[in-house]
Amino acid sequence: MKRRSEEITGSKNTGKWVERTAARTMLRAVRFTDDDFDKPIIALAVPYTNGTPCNDHVRALGDLVQQAIEAAGGKAIVFGTPVVSDGISMGTEAMKYSLVSREVIADSIELMTEGYRVDAVITLSGCDKTIPAALMPIARNNLVGLTLYGGSILPGEYRGQALNIVSAFEAIGAHCAGKIDAEELHAIECRACPGAGSCAGMYTANTMASAIEALGMSLPGAASNLAVDEGNVISADKREDCARAAQAVVALLQSGLKARDIMTRKAFENALTVAWALGGSTNAVLHLLALAHEAGVELTLADIEQVTARVPLLGDFKPFGKYVMNDLHKIGGLPMVMKTLLDAGFLHGDCMTVTGRTLAENLTDAPFRPENQDVIYSPDHPYAPANKHIRVLRGNLSPEGCVLKLSGKEMIRFTGPARVFDREEDALEAILAGKICAGDVLVIRYEGPKGGPGMREMLSPSAALMGAGLGKDVALVTDGRFSGGTHGIMIGHVSPEAQMGGVIAVVQEGDLIAIDLERGELNLKLDDVEIARRLALWRAPQPRYARGVLAKYATLVSSASRGAVTS
Numbered sequence: 001m002k003r004r005s006e007e008i009t010g011s012k013n014t015g016k017w018v019e020r021t022a023a024r025t026m027l028r029a030v031r032f033t034d035d036d037f038d039k040p041i042i043a044l045a046v047p048y049t050n051g052t053p054c055n056d057h058v059r060a061l062g063d064l065v066q067q068a069i070e071a072a073g074g075k076a077i078v079f080g081t082p083v084v085s086d087g088i089s090m091g092t093e094a095m096k097y098s099l100v101s102r103e104v105i106a107d108s109i110e111l112m113t114e115g116y117r118v119d120a121v122i123t124l125s126g127c128d129k130t131i132p133a134a135l136m137p138i139a140r141n142n143l144v145g146l147t148l149y150g151g152s153i154l155p156g157e158y159r160g161q162a163l164n165i166v167s168a169f170e171a172i173g174a175h176c177a178g179k180i181d182a183e184e185l186h187a188i189e190c191r192a193c194p195g196a197g198s199c200a201g202m203y204t205a206n207t208m209a210s211a212i213e214a215l216g217m218s219l220p221g222a223a224s225n226l227a228v229d230e231g232n233v234i235s236a237d238k239r240e241d242c243a244r245a246a247q248a249v250v251a252l253l254q255s256g257l258k259a260r261d262i263m264t265r266k267a268f269e270n271a272l273t274v275a276w277a278l279g280g281s282t283n284a285v286l287h288l289l290a291l292a293h294e295a296g297v298e299l300t301l302a303d304i305e306q307v308t309a310r311v312p313l314l315g316d317f318k319p320f321g322k323y324v325m326n327d328l329h330k331i332g333g334l335p336m337v338m339k340t341l342l343d344a345g346f347l348h349g350d351c352m353t354v355t356g357r358t359l360a361e362n363l364t365d366a367p368f369r370p371e372n373q374d375v376i377y378s379p380d381h382p383y384a385p386a387n388k389h390i391r392v393l394r395g396n397l398s399p400e401g402c403v404l405k406l407s408g409k410e411m412i413r414f415t416g417p418a419r420v421f422d423r424e425e426d427a428l429e430a431i432l433a434g435k436i437c438a439g440d441v442l443v444i445r446y447e448g449p450k451g452g453p454g455m456r457e458m459l460s461p462s463a464a465l466m467g468a469g470l471g472k473d474v475a476l477v478t479d480g481r482f483s484g485g486t487h488g489i490m491i492g493h494v495s496p497e498a499q500m501g502g503v504i505a506v507v508q509e510g511d512l513i514a515i516d517l518e519r520g521e522l523n524l525k526l527d528d529v530e531i532a533r534r535l536a537l538w539r540a541p542q543p544r545y546a547r548g549v550l551a552k553y554a555t556l557v558s559s560a561s562r563g564a565v566t567s
Helices: 014-019 021-028 058-071 093-115 130-140 165-176 182-191 204-215 236-255 265-278 283-295 301-308 325-330 333-343 424-432 459-467 528-537 549-556
Strands: 041-046 075-080 120-125 145-149 156-158 161-163 390-393 401-405 413-421 441-444 475-478 489-495 512-516 521-524
Touching: 041 058, 041 093, 041 236, 058 075, 058 120, 058 236, 075 093, 093 120, 093 130, 093 283, 093 549, 120 130, 120 236, 130 145, 130 204, 130 283, 145 204, 145 236, 156 182, 165 182, 165 424, 165 459, 204 265, 204 283, 204 333, 265 283, 265 301, 265 333, 283 301, 283 390, 301 390, 325 333, 413 424, 424 441, 424 459, 441 459, 459 475, 475 512
Parallel strands: 041 075, 041 120, 120 145, 413 441, 441 475, 475 489
Antiparallel strands: 156 161, 390 401, 401 489, 413 512, 512 521
């Protein structure tokens, strides 16, 4: 088997060996031996930082995977990537760098895998954007490889209630509404995140880890295996995941199975089905569109709409429900959920996976859905019927499409006067000051991929609405996006965005906005003549950043309706 890395090391070829002596000399300085030059070189991307619990343990996981690669007969080249913590950057200018980091991380991994001409790659992930970013370059260049999720955090606890990071955001709103005092707010802050691992609910990290496992690009069970045990020690399950990942990538090399052999259209339908059955994040729309783009698979918002129209909501998970990933882990994890969906006819069982077996073959020994539990409901008697979780809406306010997270709520229509803000911070200030009333439609614009730039998450205002008791009475419409921890009447990804002259740019204070789920529409209640008049007078604001990463991103990024990709 000819290896890509021979181009660098010249191994197994006398002429190349002489030509590449300098490269081999440098590698000897970093502990390569003669034997190592005849092994497959496997890139290991380790997005470690102690700046977030999501990735605080990833360096330790990297050490375990490196050891496992070398035990399996490979040689690892290890490198890091940036990590932007959504939870820490939320509600500030720093959040503008979050979605941008997805592209930078993907590009960083491509630079290393192509710059060293490695034979295969294992990418680790933790915080939200590292998860799709870890897979994008593998798909982009059709590499041999897989991605391994670092695992979910254990829940915190206060007064008998399970806590997570969203508990802290919602506590801020409750405190400002006078529902809890400063002492209780501080107690929740101190207990919400007890150790390493990604946010515990069915937020973006767990949604995307589950979707990628269903896509076939990570190992069975890895999405629901927890990061650490009690005492903040790497869990036995996650240690086993590290060993299995190394064995699997060596087997993939031997078989010649590459990313695009796995990442097919049917595999993406499996990923969407699992994400929506679990009650996953709206961010999965952006990330799966981006991954399909990288894999050369045609996938549109209309296709996503077709999938969501037939998938029942089975999971009762936070932010809208009761449970977290730890609860799913205890009753059989993601393999149990996928077996349940497969047996009910919702998944394509013939899709190939990184194990070298089909999805159906991987699930042969998976546990059946346990009775006498309400974490995962039966497809015959779901938590909510199909078309009651993620909805794709269109209309004159969003002709390219936008995304609503319904999460089983019984809502048909909502109409109210627009309360218009051009920055997230201004909207949050109005909420906390009690200036937003039941029946309002909060519009936050110029927060899209280009306008922000960076398409910030609106967790701070959405959580403040929930904490103030307005979650069922105020709608939020934005060309930005939402955290996986968001719930309420929240519509994001409005496209075209305001910066690109979308109709959201000309909404005025007091205009009526109508949400109609029977028709699947989001409309500004004005006639076409008035909308055209306003658009003719509108002028795009000057870009907020003239140089640096955000300026580059604003120049290159596509519409949210296409995944906000830059290539």
